[in-house]
Amino acid sequence: MEIQDKNIALVELEQSLKIQSLLGELSNTFVRVPNEQIDQAVQNSLCRIAEQLDLDHIALGLITPDSQDFYSKYCYAKSCSKPWQADSLMAEGPYLTRTLLAGKPFIMHDVDKLPHEGAVDRENFLRYNIRADLVFPFVVGGHLCGGIGFASSRPRHWTNETVRGLGLIADVFANVLERKRTVQTIQGREEQMRLAAEAAGIGLWVWNIPKDKIWATDRAREIYGVPLQEELSFQRFLDCLHPDDKQSVNEVVQRILQGENQLRHEYRVLHADGSEHWVCATGRCQRSASGLPELLMGATLNITEVRRNKIELERANADLKLALEQIGSLKDQLQHENIYLRHEISGRYAAELNSSNSPAMRRIQEQIEQVGPTLATVLIIGETGTGKERLATALHEASPRKDRPMIRVNCAAIPAALIESELFGREKGAYTGALSRQVGRFELADRSTLFLDEVGELPLEAQAKLLRALQEKEIERLGNPKPIKIDVRVIAATNRNLANEVAAGRFREDLYYRLNVFPIELPPLRERREDIPKLVEAFVNEFALSMDKNVDGVAKASMESLRCYAWPGNIRELRNIVERAVILAKGPILKIALPNGTIQTTTPAKPAMGRLEDVERDYILRVLEATGWRVRGQGGAAEILGLKPSTLESRMIKLNIHRPSV
Known part of the structure; x- marks a missing residue:
């Protein structure tokens, strides 16, 4: 069963990595593709996704003009399957359609498990040889504009990671199709305006420079907001302009008077009602035989709508860029989580050390059952090698957050200069050598568990910032003062006596009490x-x-x-x-041999007889020799004999035991 679970986890990891790769590939493709090549790029991408993720169908549809149905726009199907090319999704899948119209994804692991209201959908799914489907609506700027479905001809369990990854892929398609629609709309409007201008929508005018009189058509007067009967001069023309544009227009006219012949300039005019209009004026100067300017003839077009569309396009491109940056950030987070997931998989199938018949371990198992389902902070205390990390894993697996990977930090293995950026993250350029943004471990552990191993090794400065993160439930990346809210359950572990560390001034007392909510002490072997x-x-x-x-x-x-x-x-x-x-x-x-110099405490089959003091002296000597005559500390003779170091030293003096000279 363990091997089967491991294989499933490895398959899910492989699927997640493929989705990551596809995200990067799609983002790079669509950010550069010209508008006229988007259709072919979308179709190629559907084939690529189906090939990489072993999918039998992918259908991309757009919403109908009445916003009540969807029709097929792009599709992919394996040669043995029927593609979805229909004008109405509602007719074939009413239950699916209602789900998408509500702005929710449709997740079907097995067509046979659809509810009663999905009977029509089930019949048509089977007609297309679809038994599992994952469909996402396209919502851009708060508006539903289409959707995309990823389908399989066999039942398929869509994991949370797969749903999230394919959801990001759906966002890429949604944004690129919205960009295409926006560009097409703008191009259509510009074409309409061009045709309108050719049909006399342009305002024509002639400025007689020596007489300072301007002739203008009715359309030109309408553009500048000048009454039909009013005489026009250059000063009257300047009075029509927006105050911020008068200087630039006057400079262009002066260049014409000084020798330039071509005129093209965009500026704003103000009408009597206070409305503001953008215009584009083009013209040519006619000069006398002596080279003096005589007539400036030109045409003016109201381009207010074009400017508005240009701003809209710039906004759409900015939104697309932001969406791609967010996708890149989520991809980075997903990649970090998968690194930890691989660590989780490799450790999960180690020897099961928690099942035990010893009273001490049974008590610990009871404590796991008590505190595991809560979000309380746990402090695990135990000697090196007692299995503190496996106990932390057991607590995480017993919690409601077990579906997300537990993030591990070995506080003793990270240099003091880097511990803050490792825990809380950093922005690009936060310090010399910070060439890219880094997501911190706290941020990676959001809505999951963070395991702080060897927490007693943290420097005091990092302890203060850890305390603030635990109290305020928010962090700040290095180089960015904006706080980031986090929801993290902390499990800490140490082989030190933190109470003694507090007394010695090496560990903050307030942090100790914050971590010591539910202490669990692991007994040595x-x-x-x-x-x-x-x-x-x-x-x-x-x-x-x-x-x-x-x-x-x-x-x-x-x-x-x-x-x-x-x-x-x-x-x-x-x-x-x-x-x-x-x-x-x-x-x-x-046959297992103990390490050289170790001592076995077995009693000989036929023990030799002797005085009690002689037996005690011989035994203490053997233990001292096995420990290299080290009395104190972890693994020392006093610890092995179960005595206080001072007591052992007193016994050595009484029994005339002295360390041999070298």
């Missing part, structure tokens, strides 16, 4: 020796399978040695020793 056989069996099976070796079991003597060893490195050390043994295995019965 030496305190739950009854779990060692089960752990050994799990590790043997794992490594034998990966190395393609036939191992039937572990030698009894080896297992007894493992049970008696103190395990200063805990589960991690046990795993490494088992892996080495499987590598060296030459037969079906595995």
